[in-house]
Amino acid sequence: MQLKIKFALIAMCCVQLSFAQINDKPKTVEDEDDQESSFTFTETQLSENDDMSQNVSIIGSSTNIYASNVGYRFSPMRFKYRGMDPRYNDIYINGNPMNDLERGSFSYSLVGGLNNQTRAVESTLPFEDNTYTMGGMAGSNNYNFRPSSFGTGQRVSLAGANRNYTLRGMYTYNSGLMSNGWAYTASLTYRWAGRGYVKGTFYNALSYFFGAEKRINDAHSISFVTWGNPTERSTQGASTDEGYWLANSYTYNPYWGYQDGKVRNSRVVREYVPTALFTWDWKINDQTKLTTSLSGRYGMYRTTKLNYNNSENPQPDYYKKMPSNFYNVWEENSPNRTKQNLEDWKYTRDYWRASEENRQIKWDQLYASNEQANKAGVDAMYIVQARHNNTFNLSLASNLQHQIDKNHKLTGGISLQKNTGYHYYTIDDLLGAQYYHNVNTYASGNYGIGSTQLMYDIRDGGKLVKEGDKFMADYNIYTNKANAWATFAGNRGMLHYYVSGRIGGTTIQRDGKMQNGLAPENSLGKSGTAKFLDGGGKAGLIATLGHGHTLTLGAGYQTMAPLANTAFAAPEMNNDFVTNLDLEKILSTELSYQYEGAWVHINLSGYYSKTKNGTEWTPLYYDDANSFSYMSLTGIDREYYGAELGVKFKVTSAFEINVLGTVGESKYTKDADVRYLMSTKGTYDTDLAHIKGMRESGTPLTATSIGLSYHAKGWYLDLYGNYYDRIYLSYSPTYRFESAAAANGLITNTGEFDYDKASQAKGNGGFMLDASIGRSMYVKKGSLSVNLMLTNILNKRDFCTGGYEQSRADYTNSGNARTYVFSMNPKKYYAYGLNGMLIVSYRF
């Protein structure tokens, strides 16, 4: 015992690779891969751009070749299942709902580092019935976090990688269910990178998981688990193709710079969401089981950003610092192609290429400017501010399963959730400055100096703020949800059918903690409460036709309450709800075919979904008004349809070939109404956004793969060739405003909006080769395995994984055409080149 402990400690503490852990079932190494890649890649390419949200859906299945492989296989490209936003993908733990109540989607970082705990999952495709919910149109998953369900024994693993983290150590202890009825679990994971794959990024995360379970008797079992993933990491910013070209690197990152010779990143995320989950399983009788769970979590999320006042944006790839700001590289007949323009273009290009410092933030300059601000007795020119999104959540869920008879089953449940989101800004670093006031500097000049309109909080009179003080905005969002669902499933001959229904209620309210000068009557205190009643139903039919053929048909219709993070017109300023706030209506259908033969397994699906009356909300800089503004788009209609194919050929007992593919569409089918508030005036304006034809961004809508797998004699060799295409970038609503159409040259000869010319920016796809090599073996005590995973073996660098169109206009506020053409310069992210991870694990 002592020796094992020492060995484990040594293994943890040093980077030397030891032998690894064997896996019981042939699939387990791949399972580990699943978890590795899913978690690794999503964290790798998580953007902290304000406009970008986490966009990975978690999907799985034991019998569907496509669904069971697609999450892992396409994760380097941040694939979204069916091009659907992850808020349609419901994640549960022990039957307790875990999606974020304000954003609607699940925060992957909630279970970051818990690779060993998230192996047991009941994955449900959109039209499969389950025991814990009536799920959304992108499927659902229920993780089992009961200590008795985790594999008994100890596991140690060490990994080295060149991804967003460099080193990972993991230790897990599971007692399993012991004879005294107790089961314990304890786990620690540590991930670190002084410098991640992208320069300027670092990673520092500790995950812990502790739990205990007691089988009281044959009927009752209670468990308590608590976990957390305190993380500190810095991020990569998207840049334009011009920026990547000048930097001669696809991992150019404009968010960092040198300070006193050390790398300092302006966008640092600190996140910690300690969670506790209490579960009571009650086996009422042999046919009936009740699972009740109560979860509580307090999430702390903080992200920093460089901000500026009475100055120019210091971001190193700000458009005014680009060569194409001086010489119009797009239009041959542009007047901005004089001799001097060309001189300036060359000078700027040479400046960018002259040194790395020229391409990054110049922190010493920011401090120097603030020194001058101190001498002049005025507010800092540059600060680092932090945006905080903290959450307190309590969720109670109770699910009942009752086997009525051999062929009929009834499941149902209720859940109640109470969520408070705390949103505010603090001063993180004054960068040597002495003064900064809680004043709306964007609106400076629109109102007299010292006027209340310029104060973020009239009650403090635009006071001086220090590091750590709240400023700019401070408000809470209260979201409560109640949900009841039931499913009746039955078998009749060769048919399995089910019918599900659910009904729910949501309330949303804002509570302002600052009296904003531009909304003095309407910012401090509680808003009204928006109440929504939603619900719907789903039905599915599975026909087992014999000889391995199965046909599935599913259809569902439900309404969904709008999300709290799109429900308010300008939550940083006032208590106003978005006008025309209403339920989103969702219709989804699917037809699937499965063939399971002796040596071939085929899954083929076609799906069609339609949503109506959706809402989106974006803050952005709106040039025409020379103001930062908050935009709400309502009346959004979308369609999702496509085909999915998964085929597995079992050539020999050891060798398999599989083929996956999807060609899909996920698009906006209607223009949307816009209502926006200008932060410098506090007044609303409306417009029409011609977004018909826009598509879901940041995911390949066409993705195909061929995989070769050889698993035998303890060896696991996999080679995957993947092809990705039709990757769209997030659209800019302002570029497609009706009021801006003439100025943007987006009107056809017949006077209509030119949708073709306003087509959405796309990213480059292509062919990517991935592989995995593993070996597992038994040793004297326990088992070891070594696994090497490689992604993008051909080192193809120009894969665009996503990005966004810039929201600024191609003309100035006074109507003059700019030299820099924003509409030709979307910001992009590129996939990593050859990267990999080597994991060595030992189980005993």
Added chain:
Amino acid sequence: MKKIFFIIMAFALAVSSCQKDWDTPNTENAYGNPKLEITNLKTIAEVKDSFKNYVTTSYSYKQVTKPMQIVGVVTGNDIGGNMYSEIAIQDSTAAIIIAIQHGGLWGSLPIGAKILVELNGLYLGNYGLQPEIGTPYTNSSGNTYVSRMNPMLWQEHYKILSYGEAPEPEVFADGKEKTTWDLYKDAGKLGVLKNVTFKEGGRTTWATPNAGSGNKSLYFNEQTQTVMVYTSNYAQFCADTIPSGKVNITGIFKRYSTSSKDSWEILLRSIEDCEEVK
């Protein structure tokens, strides 16, 4: 078992460090080109005189093609949001505007900073007969004149010598006294207009708020229409009401000349440049 957890936890916590606090770095030479040297120093008046044709003829400019330096003190910048993308510098002989395409110039070129400027490669010209240093710009009507230079280029062409040397503003006029300044010799200087009253005093704002780009000219009861205060809509004091009583107005006195009129435009650096006289 407990021991191993404690050890591992302690190890993990010890290794995971919080983002440290950052100390103020060395900011000397953060801006400008420390390698610049004086090899051919001229006064601003000498430079203006040697390029006289180019600074006194509209749409005229010439490049400086050999090393030539001037030393001047920054008297005007964009700290108040009014003087956009330009600074005024002055020595004991004259003043000149340097046009640089960048916001927040006040952070690197504060008022009172004495700077050395290397003119070699830059252009001498004028905007409305106000002498300027910059690079050629062609407007939509096809006219070319000296205007805002590439800010990365500018960084190579100056060096800070010292701070806190702002001169006192020269008295341009006092009340109804006739002005004593010369449009050619004194254009761009820091000056003060004493004991004057605004024609629209107390009844209008310095510029037009919430109107996007634009500017406003304000006139004095004691002076002719050739003397005005010029304020940008982006000035921080744009929405403040101009005083109704007697004031002393300090600012950069730029020349603005058209075919019909030759006038003085006074640009306030900040609201403090307007002093109400008791």
